[in-house]
Amino acid sequence: MQLKLKVWRQDGPEAPGRFETYDAVDIKPDMSFLEMLDVVNNRLVEAGGDPITFDSDCREGICGTCGVMIDGQAHGPWKGAATCQLHMRAFRDGDTIVIEPWQAAGFPIVKDLMVNRASFDAIVSSGGFISADTGAAPDANEIPIPKPVADSAMDAAACIGCGACVAACPNSAAQLFTSAKLAHLNLLPQGQAERFKRTEAMVETMEQFFGSCTNHGECHEACPKEIPLDFIALMNRDYLKSKLKNRKLAGQVFP
Amino acid sequence: MTATQDRPAGAGATRPEAARINKPVRHRSIPLLDLYQTAVGKKWVMAITGIALMGFVFAHMFGNLKMYFGPADYDSYAEALKTIAYPFLPKTMVLWLFRVGLLVFFALHIHSAYSLTRMNHRARPTKYSRRDYIAANFAGRTMRWTGIIVALFLLWHLADLTFGLGNPDFVYGQVYNNVVTTFDRWPVALIYVIANLALGVHLYHGTWSIFQTVGSMNPHFNPMRNPVRRGFAAGFTIVVIGANISFPLAVQFGIVGG
Numbered sequence: 323m324q325l326k327l328k329v330w331r332q333d334g335p336e337a338p339g340r341f342e343t344y345d346a347v348d349i350k351p352d353m354s355f356l357e358m359l360d361v362v363n364n365r366l367v368e369a370g371g372d373p374i375t376f377d378s379d380c381r382e383g384i385c386g387t388c389g390v391m392i393d394g395q396a397h398g399p400w401k402g403a404a405t406c407q408l409h410m411r412a413f414r415d416g417d418t419i420v421i422e423p424w425q426a427a428g429f430p431i432v433k434d435l436m437v438n439r440a441s442f443d444a445i446v447s448s449g450g451f452i453s454a455d456t457g458a459a460p461d462a463n464e465i466p467i468p469k470p471v472a473d474s475a476m477d478a479a480a481c482i483g484c485g486a487c488v489a490a491c492p493n494s495a496a497q498l499f500t501s502a503k504l505a506h507l508n509l510l511p512q513g514q515a516e517r518f519k520r521t522e523a524m525v526e527t528m529e530q531f532f533g534s535c536t537n538h539g540e541c542h543e544a545c546p547k548e549i550p551l552d553f554i555a556l557m558n559r560d561y562l563k564s565k566l567k568n569r570k571l572a573g574q575v576f577p
Numbered sequence: 578m579t580a581t582q583d584r585p586a587g588a589g590a591t592r593p594e595a596a597r598i599n600k601p602v603r604h605r606s607i608p609l610l611d612l613y614q615t616a617v618g619k620k621w622v623m624a625i626t627g628i629a630l631m632g633f634v635f636a637h638m639f640g641n642l643k644m645y646f647g648p649a650d651y652d653s654y655a656e657a658l659k660t661i662a663y664p665f666l667p668k669t670m671v672l673w674l675f676r677v678g679l680l681v682f683f684a685l686h687i688h689s690a691y692s693l694t695r696m697n698h699r700a701r702p703t704k705y706s707r708r709d710y711i712a713a714n715f716a717g718r719t720m721r722w723t724g725i726i727v728a729l730f731l732l733w734h735l736a737d738l739t740f741g742l743g744n745p746d747f748v749y750g751q752v753y754n755n756v757v758t759t760f761d762r763w764p765v766a767l768i769y770v771i772a773n774l775a776l777g778v779h780l781y782h783g784t785w786s787i788f789q790t791v792g793s794m795n796p797h798f799n800p801m802r803n804p805v806r807r808g809f810a811a812g813f814t815i816v817v818i819g820a821n822i823s824f825p826l827a828v829q830f831g832i833v834g835g
């Protein structure tokens with residue numbers, strides 16, 4: 323395959339960005355998108371140029387580092403796949419592909435396509451944990467959890483923190499990420515003790531960096547783990563409760 | 578392959594910090610008051626004021642249907658609005674409570690829309706060169722614009738039918754006469770139709786969106802693709818806007834006041 327790439331190049335965080343065009347030649351349809359970029363970078367380096375900087379680690383859709391905007395879609399055209407899981411057979415010979423970094427105030431650009439997602443760490447460290455002493459590992463099934471609840475918590479825990487939800491959102495809102503991190507603890511018995519403290523802290527940290535949700539649903543379409551929008555509804559409700567509930571009486575009723 | 582392993586100068590060396598687009602929330606002694614400092618809280622305010630405004634547009638539309646019963650019925654309905662709960666309460670008291678309440682709801686709804694819009698612009702300083710939307714529809718993406726059209730229309734509507742500005746045949750208190758004489762002029766009828774179409778687009782997204790904002794997600798009511806939500810949004814919009822648009826058309830075609 324032969325392709326043209328229109329790539330966002332930016333020398334550093336403060337530098338102005340610009341688009342540059344590159345030819346991608348000798349591309350095989352069974353290459354992954356990142357392998358295609360490797361091929362282009364090799365030729366760039368051989369020609370004495372500056373390779374395109376992008377992030378990647380696991381290259382199997384679990385680490386969350388690799389996301390870029392491909393033709394105006396976060397992680398490109400395949401649903402439920404990260405950039406590293408996208409293959410070149412998704413494109414046609416001769417296509418021009420536009421590649422841009424995540425654009426959001428909360429994700430400053432390090433260089434070219436690489437952004438710093440430390441604001442996600444700030445959200446998680448403000449409450450995305452359980453601070454009870456856990457002791458030795460308990461027996462499995464010692465705490466009864468209804469199967470549908472365990473399934474939802476597992477769905478929420480699938481979030482890899484890639485930031486595609488923010489990138490795809492017209493408002494750069496981080497609702498899908500934050501609500502997934504909240505739901506995977508707030509749905510389980512172990513998460514109840516700090517449920518409302520956690521929700522309050524994580525929502526308020528999120529809002530220091532990211533925009534406000536308008537319920538468009540672009541995040542869910544972009545998400546490589548297909549996190550459902552229901553978690554955002556749960557977060558909205560839990561946040562209101564965090565302001566209404568008398569926490570001195572928490573634990574009296576299982577809400 | 579060795580060449581690519583040289584780290585490009587700059588990457589990794591500088592780790593730019595994210596700009597904060599909002600100040601941290603200052604917690605008050607009454608936590609409920611914290612809500613208006615936060616975006617999730619403002620969305621609750623938008624949803625609740627939006628529901629109240631939905632109630633208003635529905636009641637307003639329903640009351641106006643009386644014009645199909647003729648001048649006597651319509652004018653006595655307008656008069657009755659002034660004597661709700663009379664003689665328990667003074668005349669026009671309930672009407673004024675409604676007016677003040679509506680004004681407060683409008684102010685809160687518009688102010689939260691404005692401040693969230695500003696926040697969203699701060700959150701995405703650089704736009705993409707190209708963006709393919711998959712889920713976001715026309716109604717959702719034009720909420721600000723349809724909202725502004727509705728607000729402007731509202732001012733004009735008050736000037737036209739409450740204060741009688743620009744209508745030489747306006748007589749205070751003769752509501753039927755005022756409606757017929759103003760809608761008899763086709764540009765006025767056209768403005769009413771267009772403004773109501775804008776309100777319809779706004780209501781359609783709004784009535785769908787509130788379910789998510791207030792955290793309704795019970796799959797018993799919202800199975801796949803949310804037919805109940807979509808159905809409610811479409812049904813409510815069609816009923817309200819359909820009836821509203823019928824009024825200027827009925828006057829134009831001589832069905833009312835002909």
Ligand code: HEM
Nearest residue numbers: 536623624627630631634690720724725728783786787790
């Ligand atoms: C007058 C000027 C108005 C402006 C500037 C305005 C603006 C907005 C905006 C920007 C949204 C947020 C949309 C979103 O987040 O998806 C919204 C939501 C909404 N609006 Fe308005 N609006 C106005 C008037 C009205 C009126 C007259 C009604 C009702 C009759 C109404 C009912 C709603 C409802 C129900 C929502 C949904 C709230 C939610 O998403 O939870 N609005 N409006």
Ligand code: SF4
Nearest residue numbers: 481482484485487545
């Ligand atoms: S919710 Fe989905 S898109 Fe957002 S960070 Fe998690 S995995 Fe990525």
Ligand code: FES
Nearest residue numbers: 381385386388406
């Ligand atoms: S490189 Fe790990 S998710 Fe793509």
